[in-house]
Amino acid sequence: MDRRYFIKNSTILSIGGLLIPSAILEACRKETLLEDINYDGKVLIIGAGAAGLYAAYLLKSKGIKFQLVEASANYGGRLGKLTGFANFPIDLGAQWLHGKNSILSDFITKSDTKISLDDSDLKYWFNNQLINKLPKKTNIFEGEDLPDISFEDYAIQKGFGNEYKYIIENIAGDQGADASQLSVYGNNKDEENWTSGDDDYKFQETYFDFIDKQIAAQVKDEILLNTIITKIDYSKSSIEITDSNNDLFLADKVIITVPIPILKSGDIQFIPDLPTEKTSAFSKIGMGAGMKVFLKFSNKFFDQNIIGGTICAAYADDSIGKVQDDNILLAFVMGEQAEYLSSLGSNAAITNALLQELDSMYNGQATASFIASHVQDWTTNPFVKGAYSYSTVGMGDARMIASASINKKLYFAGEAMNNNGHHQTVQGAVETGYREVMNLLKDLAK
Numbered sequence: 001m002d003r004r005y006f007i008k009n010s011t012i013l014s015i016g017g018l019l020i021p022s023a024i025l026e027a028c029r030k031e032t033l034l035e036d037i038n039y040d041g042k043v044l045i046i047g048a049g050a051a052g053l054y055a056a057y058l059l060k061s062k063g064i065k066f067q068l069v070e071a072s073a074n075y076g077g078r079l080g081k082l083t084g085f086a087n088f089p090i091d092l093g094a095q096w097l098h099g100k101n102s103i104l105s106d107f108i109t110k111s112d113t114k115i116s117l118d119d120s121d122l123k124y125w126f127n128n129q130l131i132n133k134l135p136k137k138t139n140i141f142e143g144e145d146l147p148d149i150s151f152e153d154y155a156i157q158k159g160f161g162n163e164y165k166y167i168i169e170n171i172a173g174d175q176g177a178d179a180s181q182l183s184v185y186g187n188n189k190d191e192e193n194w195t196s197g198d199d200d201y202k203f204q205e206t207y208f209d210f211i212d213k214q215i216a217a218q219v220k221d222e223i224l225l226n227t228i229i230t231k232i233d234y235s236k237s238s239i240e241i242t243d244s245n246n247d248l249f250l251a252d253k254v255i256i257t258v259p260i261p262i263l264k265s266g267d268i269q270f271i272p273d274l275p276t277e278k279t280s281a282f283s284k285i286g287m288g289a290g291m292k293v294f295l296k297f298s299n300k301f302f303d304q305n306i307i308g309g310t311i312c313a314a315y316a317d318d319s320i321g322k323v324q325d326d327n328i329l330l331a332f333v334m335g336e337q338a339e340y341l342s343s344l345g346s347n348a349a350i351t352n353a354l355l356q357e358l359d360s361m362y363n364g365q366a367t368a369s370f371i372a373s374h375v376q377d378w379t380t381n382p383f384v385k386g387a388y389s390y391s392t393v394g395m396g397d398a399r400m401i402a403s404a405s406i407n408k409k410l411y412f413a414g415e416a417m418n419n420n421g422h423h424q425t426v427q428g429a430v431e432t433g434y435r436e437v438m439n440l441l442k443d444l445a446k
């Protein structure tokens, strides 16, 4: 996800950067609660991504007993780091810090974390040419009274022809969606709620390193890896949680932070069943396919950002913001384009499809200077199954319903459960970890 589209194309000035972030205000108000409550019960946190790690961090700071279980062999979830491929560390998942004003601000300012503004140039692949500026502005997706229809339908209504298809797909792809699925109304509301600021920053190390050092370091020794939760029985006073090896965990409260496709697909059985209203809310939250492919070349023939490809609508120079500058081009592939590349069945086929597209843009230079590729397909990760959540047509208040706690026992966190426009982001996930620990403590105080 890249917020720059909305800035570069916008005629409406965002007030986001001028507001004091709601999460910080909320933090100030509720910090006393965190100080005052002593709790002897045990909390189980499912999922060691940004949300789960932060929930564990807070519980630890309060001295509350917790267990953090993670299905995969690593913690971090949709944050990941690849070393050895380039002469700088590569972000396999989240990469950009979208705005400096958030629950993460203090962690950045109070540490020696090095970030730099990413204001790299955009080029468009349009009518088979690379151009600097599109003939028509595409800022139609922001403003008053927008309809709850898809980006694709709205663009057609507004007279954008087929030549704009992959430009529009890129705008939707930044939100992790296909243009045919993303709601103009819903996405615009999300943008209005955004309070983190509009600039994008890159970490000199990786986003994973930042969360690892600032948050995970406090709890990582206590994470139970390779533990796939399959059942949560909350019918009795003590909650029984079972993993795929039939090992049993007991807890008084459970914070569930798994990605929304895991909840939608029923990979975790709830006893009793979750209310229909809740499962129907899960189904309304969108999450499309997502893949990152890193292409290494012997020379830098490519532009900093290339928007509008038919195989991949967004390429970006991955060395921007890094100290070293190996020639790595990131193909940031979302939605149907990611599904198509996945369907090719092998990393070699995926790489070839991208090289062919780049060859057509840059007169065969891609194949001529290609060295190696690395494919990170988030959709085939069985514990993620996609990129990040987006607002679908007709979604209404599904996120509110989906994220409501149940019987003071089950608490729902994770980026898709963020109700203040910060879903899809690391700070959005962290905010929900915070919110649910606070909700849990508030329930104890009642």
Ligand SMILES: Cc1cc2nc3c(=O)[nH]c(=O)nc-3n(C[C@H](O)[C@H](O)[C@H](O)COP(=O)(O)OP(=O)(O)OC[C@H]3O[C@@H](n4cnc5c(N)ncnc54)[C@H](O)[C@@H]3O)c2cc1C
Pocket (backbone or CB within 6 Å): 001, 046, 047, 048, 049, 050, 051, 052, 069, 070, 071, 072, 075, 076, 077, 078, 079, 092, 093, 094, 095, 096, 097, 098, 227, 228, 229, 230, 257, 258, 259, 262, 267, 268, 290, 291, 292, 378, 383, 384, 386, 387, 388, 413, 414, 415, 416, 423, 424, 425, 426, 427, 428, 429
């Ligand atoms: C390609 C890509 C690029 C992105 N770019 C950015 C970006 O630039 N900036 C940004 O802010 N955000 C970005 N994001 C989004 C960001 O990564 C997420 O919003 C955030 O990391 C989500 O954190 P989370 O804790 O909600 O979920 P996750 O990180 O997905 O963590 C959930 C954890 O639950 C585990 N789990 C799943 N099922 C089970 C189970 N049954 N039992 C136990 N554990 C289970 C998973 O393995 C996972 O570790 C990007 C995401 C992707 C995929």
